[in-house]
Amino acid sequence: MAALQKRVGRRAMPWLFLLPNFILFAVFAFLPLALDLVYALTGGDQLSLSSRPFIGGENFSSLLSCGNYLDPTTCERDLFWRSLFNTLLFVVVQVTAMVLIALTTALILNRNLRARGFFRSLVFFPVMLSPVVVALIWKWMLLRQGVFNAWLENVGIAPIDWLSSPNWAFFWAVLVSIWAHVGFYVLILLAGLQAIPRDIYEAADMDATGRWRKLTRITLPLLWPNLLVVIVLALIRGVQTFDEVYVLTGGGPGSATKLIVQFIYETGFATQPRLYGLAAAASVCLAVLLIGLTLAQLRANRRPVNE
Amino acid sequence: MATLELINVTKRFGSTEVVRDVNLSIRTGEFFVFVGPSGCGKSTILRMMAGLESVSSGEIRIDGTAINDKPAAERGFAMVFQSYSLYPHMTVRQNLAFGLENIGTARPEINRRIEETARLLRIDSYLDRRPKALSGGQRQRAAIGRAVVREPAMFLFDEPLSNLDPELRVAMRIEIGTIHARLGNTMIYVTHDQLEAMSMADRICVLRDGQVEQIGAPLDLYNRPANRFVAGFIGNPRMNFLDAKIEKIESNGVQVVVEGVAPIFVLADAGDLRPGDPVTLGIRPQAVEVQQGTGLDFIVEATEQLGVESYIYGELVKGSKLIIQQRGQTPVTRGQRIKISLHPRFCHLFRTSPGEPALEPVEQRPLVTAAQ
Amino acid sequence: MNSLLTFVSRRRGTHGSLHWTDWVSYAYLCLGTIAMLWPVAWLVLSSFKSEGQLQDFPASVMPYSQVKVDVAGMQDQLPLFNVKTTDGTVTQMVQIRRVGITAEMAFPNEPGRTIEVNIDQRQPVTETKFAWGNYRDLFHSSDFVGYAWNSIFITAMSTIIVLFVNSLAAFALSKYEFRGRSTAYVLSIATLMIPPTIVLVPLFLVVNQLGLLNTPWGIILPGAATPAGVFLLRQYMLTIPDDLLDAARLDAASEWKIYWRIVLPLAAPALAVLAVFAIVWRWNDFLWPLIVLTRDDQFTLQLALNSYQGEPQMQWSSILAMTVLTLLPIACVFTFLQRYIQTGIAETGIR
Ligand SMILES: Nc1ncnc2c1ncn2[C@@H]1O[C@H](COP(=O)(O)OP(=O)(O)O)[C@@H](O)[C@H]1O
Numbered sequence A: 001m002a003a004l005q006k007r008v009g010r011r012a013m014p015w016l017f018l019l020p021n022f023i024l025f026a027v028f029a030f031l032p033l034a035l036d037l038v039y040a041l042t043g044g045d046q047l048s049l050s051s052r053p054f055i056g057g058e059n060f061s062s063l064l065s066c067g068n069y070l071d072p073t074t075c076e077r078d079l080f081w082r083s084l085f086n087t088l089l090f091v092v093v094q095v096t097a098m099v100l101i102a103l104t105t106a107l108i109l110n111r112n113l114r115a116r117g118f119f120r121s122l123v124f125f126p127v128m129l130s131p132v133v134v135a136l137i138w139k140w141m142l143l144r145q146g147v148f149n150a151w152l153e154n155v156g157i158a159p160i161d162w163l164s165s166p167n168w169a170f171f172w173a174v175l176v177s178i179w180a181h182v183g184f185y186v187l188i189l190l191a192g193l194q195a196i197p198r199d200i201y202e203a204a205d206m207d208a209t210g211r212w213r214k215l216t217r218i219t220l221p222l223l224w225p226n227l228l229v230v231i232v233l234a235l236i237r238g239v240q241t242f243d244e245v246y247v248l249t250g251g252g253p254g255s256a257t258k259l260i261v262q263f264i265y266e267t268g269f270a271t272q273p274r275l276y277g278l279a280a281a282a283s284v285c286l287a288v289l290l291i292g293l294t295l296a297q298l299r300a301n302r303r304p305v306n307e
Numbered sequence B: 001m002a003t004l005e006l007i008n009v010t011k012r013f014g015s016t017e018v019v020r021d022v023n024l025s026i027r028t029g030e031f032f033v034f035v036g037p038s039g040c041g042k043s044t045i046l047r048m049m050a051g052l053e054s055v056s057s058g059e060i061r062i063d064g065t066a067i068n069d070k071p072a073a074e075r076g077f078a079m080v081f082q083s084y085s086l087y088p089h090m091t092v093r094q095n096l097a098f099g100l101e102n103i104g105t106a107r108p109e110i111n112r113r114i115e116e117t118a119r120l121l122r123i124d125s126y127l128d129r130r131p132k133a134l135s136g137g138q139r140q141r142a143a144i145g146r147a148v149v150r151e152p153a154m155f156l157f158d159e160p161l162s163n164l165d166p167e168l169r170v171a172m173r174i175e176i177g178t179i180h181a182r183l184g185n186t187m188i189y190v191t192h193d194q195l196e197a198m199s200m201a202d203r204i205c206v207l208r209d210g211q212v213e214q215i216g217a218p219l220d221l222y223n224r225p226a227n228r229f230v231a232g233f234i235g236n237p238r239m240n241f242l243d244a245k246i247e248k249i250e251s252n253g254v255q256v257v258v259e260g261v262a263p264i265f266v267l268a269d270a271g272d273l274r275p276g277d278p279v280t281l282g283i284r285p286q287a288v289e290v291q292q293g294t295g296l297d298f299i300v301e302a303t304e305q306l307g308v309e310s311y312i313y314g315e316l317v318k319g320s321k322l323i324i325q326q327r328g329q330t331p332v333t334r335g336q337r338i339k340i341s342l343h344p345r346f347c348h349l350f351r352t353s354p355g356e357p358a359l360e361p362v363e364q365r366p367l368v369t370a371a372q
Numbered sequence C: 001m002n003s004l005l006t007f008v009s010r011r012r013g014t015h016g017s018l019h020w021t022d023w024v025s026y027a028y029l030c031l032g033t034i035a036m037l038w039p040v041a042w043l044v045l046s047s048f049k050s051e052g053q054l055q056d057f058p059a060s061v062m063p064y065s066q067v068k069v070d071v072a073g074m075q076d077q078l079p080l081f082n083v084k085t086t087d088g089t090v091t092q093m094v095q096i097r098r099v100g101i102t103a104e105m106a107f108p109n110e111p112g113r114t115i116e117v118n119i120d121q122r123q124p125v126t127e128t129k130f131a132w133g134n135y136r137d138l139f140h141s142s143d144f145v146g147y148a149w150n151s152i153f154i155t156a157m158s159t160i161i162v163l164f165v166n167s168l169a170a171f172a173l174s175k176y177e178f179r180g181r182s183t184a185y186v187l188s189i190a191t192l193m194i195p196p197t198i199v200l201v202p203l204f205l206v207v208n209q210l211g212l213l214n215t216p217w218g219i220i221l222p223g224a225a226t227p228a229g230v231f232l233l234r235q236y237m238l239t240i241p242d243d244l245l246d247a248a249r250l251d252a253a254s255e256w257k258i259y260w261r262i263v264l265p266l267a268a269p270a271l272a273v274l275a276v277f278a279i280v281w282r283w284n285d286f287l288w289p290l291i292v293l294t295r296d297d298q299f300t301l302q303l304a305l306n307s308y309q310g311e312p313q314m315q316w317s318s319i320l321a322m323t324v325l326t327l328l329p330i331a332c333v334f335t336f337l338q339r340y341i342q343t344g345i346a347e348t349g350i351r
């Protein structure tokens, strides 16, 4: 190594250090990003680029053409629209509920309570679990013969086929993903809460501020930047949800819980013929959505605390 | 052992010049100190010598050969940093050994040198501790040890004592002096503390804004400051400066007046100055004397009694502030009017050039030192 | 109980009694505890039940087995039952043999005197017992060991490569001044905005062209240059004083040696955080392996679990045990390193 430095000189060393990382970035991130468009603009079911005919915007028009945009069955790619609708509904419900739960939990964990650390670790624990494990844990409880139905029977309600009913399946998909991810957002919000200086509260105490007022006039406004970051992060991740829902419901029943990433996966890799172009076009649509959200995140990050 | 020369050395960071056209030569075995206010470029010069910073223009030479492009490791210098910069994850012994291992010194030789250095610096008892487990003074010793063990041609110190408490600083000052006497290597030392510079240096280089103001032996700088900046920087408390006007020029000196005060005679050469030209009168606080009876009027504003000496702060006339240093204890109190006299032999005159912040002395050699 | 109450109702640090909001908070947390803990606990408990017990509805909470007792004159132990006799009392008897819907039962201490009992009239006597059978079967199946090995190999390799490659890049970006440094940094961080979900197809092409389909390297390499890792390590390395590096340079250390001997050891805390992340990322990875690994001898544990649970004649007993074993390493990592993980996340917002 010292000999290498002699050869290339000290000034070149940082470039040398960056090299492995940049090769990986270039080959596995930037190159694919560029190729994404190439795939989206070509047709056929061949993977190799040379045997794919250029078809212009056909993939996009195929994805986006619809008789009535509010009714997926009239669309040429009804599965795409269904998964898009599902994703949007999923994200709205999941993010709203999850942020509310995370906020409540963080506010409570920020109090002067016993065993705080234990509770914090507890809500965080599922974040570390693999989505597959999470899905199986819940699937096992949601079986027809599962523990939930046993409880229902105890109180005299007939068992329900949780994952065979579209609405219930969607409900559980949302709930399971909240269960799995909420701890992450609790942690971020808690860090935000703990960054609020104690003396502000002491000053408020001197002014005889009530609990509710302290919450609404001090805590929440000061936490707002963190909350914004959490919302955007949750949106970005929510839009890309795949693993746990796929294992839990397989996208079913029918296509009731099929999300956009699953559509991409199935179109490109799990059905014959493999429509790489269509999958890439759908990826580009997803990318546009994500770029919008990422820009929102950057803006949220930049927002100063005392605005 | 070698002489080190800086020839027209300039350093630019981007477009700002931090070191400007520095020329100097450091002799073998010398204890050479760079002193100046913080941000004046002392560290930058030291780091250029060490090879940690490139030279924008000019040359650094050892024994006449330029070493600008020689990597730090091959210059054979050792450096002691302000924050010690001991490797925190290594024991003191490993810290000392690291550099020797890098140049492939044999293990027995490494051990021998570490033992020797440890004895010299009295760090034997904590050789196997990590820096975290050492006190500030011990860390400082270990850091010096790391330099000593390499047996370098030259030692570079960058404000090594400024993180120590005052008592320890004095002790370490003496210790570094002892090490210098023992080893006899060239030592180049950077500090912003003029007291450190005065007490340790063979020669001092005073820097301001990246430029050399004066180079000389400590007492030269004290007795014959090249300009008002050096005069103000060297000596504690600071030299007093008063605005004055030349009244009369005589063969052995100049008579000046400070507005509202009786004329003062200064042993200095007026050079090209004419009567009526504005000058700055500089006088060290030690050279002002409190008198009974006649003298200049002085209104006391505050006093500091330190026991062995005392400082009197006040106004000579409106706007002319003065500090007086008195031996022993003084009975004067705030608000009191006293009489003082200025020792003509300890007065300096500086040129007032409008627009130029630096004032040049009228006379490089005030007669007082010539008389010695 | 009383002391528990006083323990709980004393607030941390302060004395004074509890406000009603404290009680509400504790109630919320208790509910939360159940919601978070029960699903996992139920999984673990279930994994110790035999396939037969798993069919019970409603299921018992704890895994159990039927009590068997020694009976004089009998070679084998006999199963013990609670038998409801004709007069309505319940007594414990052993079953000698069963014929159709009746069983020949006897009192354990007088095995000679048998009575015929309708099998509706008796309940097996059970005791809590964890059956390791599901786990034993797993370890005896070469499939499982193969999946586990694949997962371990991918995770370990990937973690080492991530740590090495990212720390080198972070070192260059935090400790050197060079033209183009900020561009290089922005480019590294920009890849944060390229999540794998939007480049699945072209990434598949790249991996295919490199001949990495159905190899562990097809998972390891695309995941190795993580922008989050570069970011985290760079932030930490910025706190290492530059003087230390200069000292090493004067000590004749090469730039590589400075990285290897000075910066890397000093960045250990950040490396630990990244290591934990890397382990969790790769161990839990699903979508990309699902695309790249199609031969089932290359499956990771996650893929194997997915494919088992999709089979028509799935065996929950082995799936449950395998699920537990899959979450076990992560649970260990979490238990021992949760401080690191939580501060890492709180400080960087990465996961
Ligand atoms: N790497 C650098 N880039 C830009 N400016 C620098 C750099 N290092 C030092 N400087 C500037 O150079 C001047 C001199 O710095 P320095 O030599 O550290 O001063 P000193 O050691 O005398 O306090 C300062 O104004 C400082 O801001």
Ligand SMILES: [Mg+2]
Residues within 6 Å of the ligand: B042, B043, B044, B158, B159
């Ligand atoms: Mg400095």
